[in-house]
Amino acid sequence: MQEQIVRIGLAGLGTVGGGLAEILRNNAEWIQKRIGKRIQIAKVLVRDLDKDRDVPPPPEAELTNSIEGLVRDPDLDIVVELIGGEEAAYRLISMALEEGKSVVTANKALLAEHGPELFQLAAERGAGLAFEASVAGGVPIVKTLKDSLAGNRIKSLTGILNGTDNYILSEMTSRGISFQEALEKAQELGYAEADPSLDVDGYDAAHKLTVLIRLASGKDYPYAELPVHGIRGIEAYDIDWAKAFGYQIKLIAQVKDRSGSLQAGVFPALIPEEDMLAKVDGPFNAVLLEGDAVGPIMLYGQGAGDLPTGSAVLSDIMDLAGSCSGASNSGFVNSAMERADILPAELTVCRHYFRFTVQDRPGVLSVLSGIMGEHNISIAQVVQKQEQNGEAVPVVFLTHAAQLKDVHNALAEIDKLSFIKARTRHHRIL
Numbered sequence: 001m002q003e004q005i006v007r008i009g010l011a012g013l014g015t016v017g018g019g020l021a022e023i024l025r026n027n028a029e030w031i032q033k034r035i036g037k038r039i040q041i042a043k044v045l046v047r048d049l050d051k052d053r054d055v056p057p058p059p060e061a062e063l064t065n066s067i068e069g070l071v072r073d074p075d076l077d078i079v080v081e082l083i084g085g086e087e088a089a090y091r092l093i094s095m096a097l098e099e100g101k102s103v104v105t106a107n108k109a110l111l112a113e114h115g116p117e118l119f120q121l122a123a124e125r126g127a128g129l130a131f132e133a134s135v136a137g138g139v140p141i142v143k144t145l146k147d148s149l150a151g152n153r154i155k156s157l158t159g160i161l162n163g164t165d166n167y168i169l170s171e172m173t174s175r176g177i178s179f180q181e182a183l184e185k186a187q188e189l190g191y192a193e194a195d196p197s198l199d200v201d202g203y204d205a206a207h208k209l210t211v212l213i214r215l216a217s218g219k220d221y222p223y224a225e226l227p228v229h230g231i232r233g234i235e236a237y238d239i240d241w242a243k244a245f246g247y248q249i250k251l252i253a254q255v256k257d258r259s260g261s262l263q264a265g266v267f268p269a270l271i272p273e274e275d276m277l278a279k280v281d282g283p284f285n286a287v288l289l290e291g292d293a294v295g296p297i298m299l300y301g302q303g304a305g306d307l308p309t310g311s312a313v314l315s316d317i318m319d320l321a322g323s324c325s326g327a328s329n330s331g332f333v334n335s336a337m338e339r340a341d342i343l344p345a346e347l348t349v350c351r352h353y354f355r356f357t358v359q360d361r362p363g364v365l366s367v368l369s370g371i372m373g374e375h376n377i378s379i380a381q382v383v384q385k386q387e388q389n390g391e392a393v394p395v396v397f398l399t400h401a402a403q404l405k406d407v408h409n410a411l412a413e414i415d416k417l418s419f420i421k422a423r424t425r426h427h428r429i430l
């Protein structure tokens with residue numbers, strides 16, 4: 001019988017593209033056993049044709065720097081987009097889908113902004129659009145939501161989706177170093193970019209959360225409306241206080257289904273030390289899901305890197321190579337997505353951590369707790385540092401569940417008080 005070959009047009013031979021090429025080379029026979037076809041990288045798109053590469057293009061592949069030359073090649077069966085960025089990647093993917101070619105992408109930024117229209121286009125052209133690698137690298141969260149848990153209503157999803165931020169927070173926690181020192185170490189190790197804002201300001205986690213919200217709820221929560229707070233403002237001080245109370249600070253991406261409305265956001269939060277999410281350290285990712293039938297499930301693994309991310313890309317290629325159908329790219333039969341009913345983050349009810357910096361003088365505590373009480377916030381624990389010769393001292397409050405709106409109103413009042421010597425630090429407790 002003649003060998004069946006699936007020809008791939010690989011756009012991008014950087015970290016992930018190189019990882020994919022390596023796995024395809026190492027596991028070629030195994031892959032053929034699984035799907036009965038040989039996957040061949042037939043054409044590779046790069047920016048610089050003359051660059052020296054750690055992972056060279058496969059010997060049988062043609063190298064090009066023309067997006068059209070790749071996408072319009074009639075001999076290619078599947079296009080794999082691993083160039084990143086938005087403009088060129090958008091052009092490449094929409095052109096490929098227009099041609100009726102199935103696409104695999106790892107591009108969360110693009111999907112967060114343009115996912116619904118690309119899924120619509122794929123459905124119109126009967127093409128596949130697969131994106132396992134776009135969230136949490138090697139962790140198979142997309143297929144878990146789309147396939148394994150397809151019959152569940154997802155009540156909540158809580159993720160640690162950015163390995164760089166998690167590495168920085170883990171270093172601050174275990175070594176007692178500042179945010180800046182931990183960031184510099186992450187940059188030295190190649191975990192963080194020279195411009196780290198996509199990671200540390202929470203946008204990368206927000207891109208991924210946008211993709212996951214669609215899969216979990218079938219609704220589109222526009223990326224631009226997602227409340228996002230990153231980890232830049234976290235001080236070693238807060239990490240220490242959190243530790244003293246038995247918590248770890250993590251950057252959390254979360255969506256909860258509140259009777260059909262969605263409450264979602266990216267924010268740093270204190271997690272009880274005994275919770276599984278608190279044990280996710282370094283550059284690892286995890287997602288904790290609560291399905292109505294299955295109950296809680298947690299997935300944990302490497303959220304980035306050449307081979308883990310390449311593994312996720314390959315699983316999509318194998319799916320498409322096996323079926324080549326574009327029936328339910330978005331995870332739902334009808335790919336036109338309704339807009340989600342969004343519950344404002346201000347209505348979130350949870351416990352809270354506050355660190356006030358106060359001038360040490362009598363009556364301070366009763367003023368603070370009085371204002372809290374007026375805003376329906378009830379205090380669970382208070383720790384006040386001993387007097388230090390009239391210097392500003394920290395006072396930490398842990399509260400019972402209170403609404404975020406009340407917390408913001410109370411803080412607006414408190415931060416104007418004359419004995420408050422620095423902006424009050426506030427984090428949610430999960």
Ligand SMILES: NC(=O)c1ccc[n+]([C@@H]2O[C@H](COP(=O)([O-])OP(=O)(O)OC[C@H]3O[C@@H](n4cnc5c(N)ncnc54)[C@H](OP(=O)(O)O)[C@@H]3O)[C@@H](O)[C@H]2O)c1
Pocket residue numbers: 011012013014015016017045046047048049051065081082083084085088106107108109133134137303304305306309
């Ligand atoms: N790195 C990870 O661990 C990871 C994890 C999850 C998802 N992702 C996603 O995967 C995608 C790829 O990331 P990466 O880290 O592999 O990127 P990368 O290392 O920067 O590699 C990008 C590759 O794309 C090529 N390229 C970029 N723009 C191009 C253009 N306009 N035309 C032609 N070729 C172009 C580059 O060519 P040259 O080599 O000639 O410069 C390079 O080979 C991104 O969407 C990223 O968000 C990455």
